Amino acid sequence: FPLFLLHKPLLKVDQDKMTSSSTQYIDPETVDELLSRDVLQLSVQERGRVYEEIHGVTNLCPEETPQLLEDSLERMAQALK
Numbered sequence: 001f002p003l004f005l006l007h008k009p010l011l012k013v014d015q016d017k018m019t020s021s022s023t024q025y026i027d028p029e030t031v032d033e034l035l036s037r038d039v040l041q042l043s044v045q046e047r048g049r050v051y052e053e054i055h056g057v058t059n060l061c062p063e064e065t066p067q068l069l070e071d072s073l074e075r076m077a078q079a080l081k
Contacts, residue, residue: 039047052058062068 039050042050
């Protein structure tokens with residue numbers, strides 16, 4: 001889940017009013033507040049994908065399906081005999 005796919009832009013900049021000599025200071029606390037607000041609006045699954053992308057990891061667990069549960073319970077029952 002790429003971060004650039006967040007549902008809305010965090011900051012709008014009027015490109016027509018910007019010049020090569022203009023610089024704009026963006027307060028780091030404001031950026032933190034904007035990011036926090038938008039991340040909190042994501043679902044738990046979306047948030048997890050964003051955190052995985054940020055840290056360069058993915059979920060290595062297989063998807064838990066009814067078939068996987070049935071097979072796993074059968075293997076456990078066999079192991080307990």
